[in-house]
Amino acid sequence: MPQISLPVGHLSILDRSKSHTFVKPTKRIHEGHDVAQFLTSRSYGDIGIFVLQLNMAMCPSKTPGSDRVEIWQLDSNAIIQSEPVRKLQELLQKIDAFIDEAPPDPGPRRFGNVSFRKWYEILESRVQDLLHTYLPSEVIAFGATDEVSVLDELTPYLLGAFGSSQRLDYGTGHELSFLAFLGCIWKLGGFTNDLVQGRSLERSIVVSIIEPYLRVVRRLILTYTLEPAGSHGVWGLDDHSFLPYIFGSSQYCPAITEADAMPVEGFLPGSPNPGDIAKKDVVDQERQHNMYFSAVGFINDVKTGPFWEHSPILFDISGVRSGWGKINKGMIKMYNAEVLSKFPVVQHFPFGSLFSWDQDPNATAAMTTAHSSSQPNSSGAGRAPQATTRAPWANTATNVTAAPWTATSRPPPGQASMMGSDPSTWRSPGRSIPPPDGPTKAPWAK
Numbered sequence: 001m002p003q004i005s006l007p008v009g010h011l012s013i014l015d016r017s018k019s020h021t022f023v024k025p026t027k028r029i030h031e032g033h034d035v036a037q038f039l040t041s042r043s044y045g046d047i048g049i050f051v052l053q054l055n056m057a058m059c060p061s062k063t064p065g066s067d068r069v070e071i072w073q074l075d076s077n078a079i080i081q082s083e084p085v086r087k088l089q090e091l092l093q094k095i096d097a098f099i100d101e102a103p104p105d106p107g108p109r110r111f112g113n114v115s116f117r118k119w120y121e122i123l124e125s126r127v128q129d130l131l132h133t134y135l136p137s138e139v140i141a142f143g144a145t146d147e148v149s150v151l152d153e154l155t156p157y158l159l160g161a162f163g164s165s166q167r168l169d170y171g172t173g174h175e176l177s178f179l180a181f182l183g184c185i186w187k188l189g190g191f192t193n194d195l196v197q198g199r200s201l202e203r204s205i206v207v208s209i210i211e212p213y214l215r216v217v218r219r220l221i222l223t224y225t226l227e228p229a230g231s232h233g234v235w236g237l238d239d240h241s242f243l244p245y246i247f248g249s250s251q252y253c254p255a256i257t258e259a260d261a262m263p264v265e266g267f268l269p270g271s272p273n274p275g276d277i278a279k280k281d282v283v284d285q286e287r288q289h290n291m292y293f294s295a296v297g298f299i300n301d302v303k304t305g306p307f308w309e310h311s312p313i314l315f316d317i318s319g320v321r322s323g324w325g326k327i328n329k330g331m332i333k334m335y336n337a338e339v340l341s342k343f344p345v346v347q348h349f350p351f352g353s354l355f356s357w358d359q360d361p362n363a364t365a366a367m368t369t370a371h372s373s374s375q376p377n378s379s380g381a382g383r384a385p386q387a388t389t390r391a392p393w394a395n396t397a398t399n400v401t402a403a404p405w406t407a408t409s410r411p412p413p414g415q416a417s418m419m420g421s422d423p424s425t426w427r428s429p430g431r432s433i434p435p436p437d438g439p440t441k442a443p444w445a446k
Contacts, residue, residue: 011050013189014142022148025156025350028357032343040363043355044340047176050183051246052262054210055332057202058247058291060255060268069255071268072203073289074211084136084191085204089212091134095162096216098122104223112168116224120165127155139190150188153352157181160348162217163226170221171229172242173345178213179243184354198258206247211291214244218298230344237313241295242339246331248292252324267323274318274327278307 014020029038038044061070072079081089102119131151132140142150161178163170182205185191192201220226221240228239237245252271254263276282277296287297299311308315320327339345351357 009049010053011046011183011186013193014187016138016142016189016193020143021353022143022150022153023352024148024152025352025355027348028351029343029347029349035341035343035346037357037359038346038349039341040359041351041356042358042360043180043349043351045360045362046183046355047179047340048336050179050186051243051332051335054202054206055246055250055328056262057199058206058250059253059262060251061199062255062257064257064259069268071255072207072251074207074291074294075288076207079204079207080200081204081208082191082201084185085201085208087134087136088185088209091130092209092212092216094130094134095123096219098126099219099223104225109225111225111227113224114168116163116168116220116226117165119220119224120162123162124159127159131155131158135185136190139185139188142188153354154181154184156350156352157184157355160350161213162220164229164348167227167229168224169227169229170217170240171345172240172339173230173348175217175241175243176339176346176349178210180349180355182209187354206291210243210247211294214241214291214294217241218301222302230342237334237338238295238299238311242331242335244291244295246328246335248290248295249324249328249331251290251292253328254323254325262328263325264329265322265325267325271324274320274324277314277318 029035058072060072062068070078098119101122102115104113105115107114128151131154135154139150139154157177157180161174161181163174191205217240228236250262252268254266254268256263272282272286272293276286277293280300283293283297283300286293288294296311296314299314300307303310317327317330320330349355
């Protein structure tokens, strides 16, 4: 079975016996050219390692010499929750309950109900007490004698995870902030002080913390009609989220043993066809079990019309014939290109001591890409191409395409794709066919 050659390690855990100086996180990405420095920072490498670590945990498991396969569904009783995970679940429940204290303003607004600012003020006023109550005592006590406390560093990541009260929007940059919040807790030994075999801890973080977080965010979006932040519009993967597509596609990958790397093609027997995301009845059934379909289900909750019309990129991806393994690999590359490498997304990410702006000594030189030459600066113009370096996990240079794991770019809307102009050649069995003048297909969707 083909496998990714990426080294999947673990996010490092700080040694509690050594002193650590916390830093209040600050904005460091001010213009487009700052993204190149971010791509060589320790933070970039740590984010990539953490994503891959969580992604592998969601892949079905098997034991060598046995036909038994374990799958990890959202409603599974097989996923064990540790005390720190349960406490963070309770934290999210408290944050969710604040919505009832700030009902939406009845005035007519298409986007951004002003009552979201009241909700955010409630969260801001109570966040320190929440963290004291629900974070492990080991985290709270870490470096408590320093001038800057651990909570001074963690609080901006949690507050930044639920949208902007100024712009009344939410997007993948806020989702990234929550990922960093969890990464900070991991680094401080809040989940464990040892590397746990079997990936069970990482699995519980995804299913029991990240998915509940996404449910809170979706309720915020529906309640306060939050505007998509940094969205590509119809040509973006999703208006608000990206992580559920990574972890959800991993849930349907072929089963692996502890010694295996992630598969790059194939699928879990009995898993839905990728094209089933265009079938509402299948989505309604699978969204209870799978993060990918849960995210698609939310799209169906907020958008109307043919799926290929309002979500053409997801529709492109649903045509992959090499299975969920290829989709998962592609989603990771796309996350690197469309989230971590995009100025509008990462410009508000703050850097402290745990997710540091310091340069990563292990970053290696990478090719200059079309993307690196088109970052905006303060005047709105692009800059000259710059050579950048990347952390070891980002082993592919990506262009700005609908599906960055292909070497060719998606043609503009309305033009024939590289797959040909006949729509009947675009799809895999069981996939809906768009009208002949519908969206073009990504070249890898074969």
